[in-house]
Amino acid sequence: MIEIVLATRNRKKAEEIQRILSNPSIKLLTLDDVLECPEVDEDRDTFEGNALKKAVTIAQCTNIIAIADDSGLEVDALGGAPGVKSARFAGPGANDTANIEKLLRELDDVPDEKRTARFVCCIALAYPEGKSAVFFGYVYGRIGRVPKGERGFGYDPVFYPDGFKQTFAEMTPEKKDSLSHRREALSKLNKYLQTILAINT
16 A cells, blocks of 8 residues: 555545546545645646646655646647646636636637647656656647536536537536546556556565
């Protein structure tokens, strides 16, 4: 059994990671289970930079292997924005509703065929002694014109994954998990962890 702490206080994100990474040989902790750690300022200009900064900081604070993710939405018509600023697209302290409203305003004149986008997820794993690894996942789709659905979080109510007529927010958690960028990145992480577990048994 190995312990891993999730470097997030986002409850919905933690639940999603725990669902996808469920493994009887891994004990997943959250920041609420460990010593008080500093808030990590996500000031890097890449998903990888932010994820690594969070994971390394929490691993060193707790002396436990840590995983952190940085994820966001990249919209082609906006040159890849909001990107790493996805969570604060509408300004510091912005909530999901404000971010979606700003996104839809900026895409108001963009025709449906040019509203292509992708979700990006970078998962970073860091050991207390400094070793680290990163894993990426992507899901491609398009941005709708009005929010639909009550599930999920972030931009889920306006994101239609390719091949589907439902937004992420209209899907069951299990359906979204099967398609999501976070699942792809976590699946790669899970294969890495299986190697570690095999070495330690």
